[in-house]
Amino acid sequence: MTDLIISTLTQGFIYALLSYGVFITYKILDFPDLTVDGSFPLGAAVTAVLLTRGVHPYLTLPIALAVGALAGLVTGLIHVRGHVRDLLAGIITMTALFSVNLQIAGSNLTVERKVDTIFNLPFLSGISLLYRKLIVSFVLALLCKLILDAYFRTKNGLLLRAVGDNSTLVTSLAKDMGSVKILGLVLSNALVALAGCVVCHEQRSFSATMGTGQVVFGLATVIIGSTLFKKLGFVKGTTAAAVGSILYKICIQCAISLGLPANFLKLITAVLFLLILLAGNLRKGEKSRA
Numbered sequence: 001m002t003d004l005i006i007s008t009l010t011q012g013f014i015y016a017l018l019s020y021g022v023f024i025t026y027k028i029l030d031f032p033d034l035t036v037d038g039s040f041p042l043g044a045a046v047t048a049v050l051l052t053r054g055v056h057p058y059l060t061l062p063i064a065l066a067v068g069a070l071a072g073l074v075t076g077l078i079h080v081r082g083h084v085r086d087l088l089a090g091i092i093t094m095t096a097l098f099s100v101n102l103q104i105a106g107s108n109l110t111v112e113r114k115v116d117t118i119f120n121l122p123f124l125s126g127i128s129l130l131y132r133k134l135i136v137s138f139v140l141a142l143l144c145k146l147i148l149d150a151y152f153r154t155k156n157g158l159l160l161r162a163v164g165d166n167s168t169l170v171t172s173l174a175k176d177m178g179s180v181k182i183l184g185l186v187l188s189n190a191l192v193a194l195a196g197c198v199v200c201h202e203q204r205s206f207s208a209t210m211g212t213g214q215v216v217f218g219l220a221t222v223i224i225g226s227t228l229f230k231k232l233g234f235v236k237g238t239t240a241a242a243v244g245s246i247l248y249k250i251c252i253q254c255a256i257s258l259g260l261p262a263n264f265l266k267l268i269t270a271v272l273f274l275l276i277l278l279a280g281n282l283r284k285g286e287k288s289r290a
Contacts, residue, residue: 006134008253012246013137014198015217017144019225019241021191022218027226027237028161029184034090034215036192038097039071041211043193045105048206052111057118060197068193069186071097076182102208109206117201133202140198144191145238160184192218213266220273221245227276248272 018040025033043064050060071093079089111117124132151157163180192214200206224247225240255268 016242017195038094043196044200064197069190072185072189080178
């Protein structure tokens with residue numbers, strides 16, 4: 001039972017990185033970015049190839065960030081400079097990335113057990129693998145959260161937050177709203193690709209279909225977190241997204257523990273997301289009647 005709890009928490013922390021990315025596009029930019037379903041496996045594909053070629057495990061982290069940022073940049077340029085609708089821009093990049101990922105790592109790629117990952121380096125050798133995964137994933141999730149929180153307090157971070165809330169204000173400050181949007185998409189997909197990178201380290205494998213439904217997962221976690229902490233203004237959005245990720249993974253694990261087959265995982269994800277949306281709409285309806 002303890003192992004199951006630790007494993008679930010580890011997954012929650014890892015996927016919190018993805019939730020941070022979706023938080024930026026969904027809550028801050030108000031941008032329905034489907035690039036996530038392509039940039040997540042992109043980070044995993046690049047990581048799997050690098051690990052099999054002997055690259056130091058920790059070097060794969062900044063490289064995954066860079067390729068994810070590039071994916072976000074492409075979506076941003078298509079939308080802002082190409083004047084393509086936000087939803088279509090994400091679909092175009094996501095579709096292209098599917099072929100890119102196949103070209104990089106094929107349909108599947110497994111990392112051998114003898115290859116070191118970020119979870120089994122020498123300075124962590126005195127701790128069991130299960131706890132190593134928990135510690136490393138927690139540190140990464142916390143570090144990214146602190147960096148994001150610090151960034152959102154800077155001038156550029158405040159401009160990024162203003163794009164979704166009050167785009168007129170950004171224009172009145174003589175700032176290019178399109179460039180700020182592109183920056184947000186770059187940051188978002190960099191974090192999503194980092195999540196894919198860490199998942200590859202944790203599972204020691206890449207699959208071309210591993211990105212399917214990740215945007216739904218990210219949206220669900222952000223909505224769960226924002227709904228839970230809506231009345232607590234002091235709770236930061238990144239914290240809410242991380243908590244939402246953990247709670248969502250707990251729900252999925254409970255469903256599997258009840259005997260539901262793994263083939264129903266995506267169905268469970270979709271149903272949970274629908275229930276979350278319905279609950280949110282019901283709460284809004286009650287407030288409007290009051």
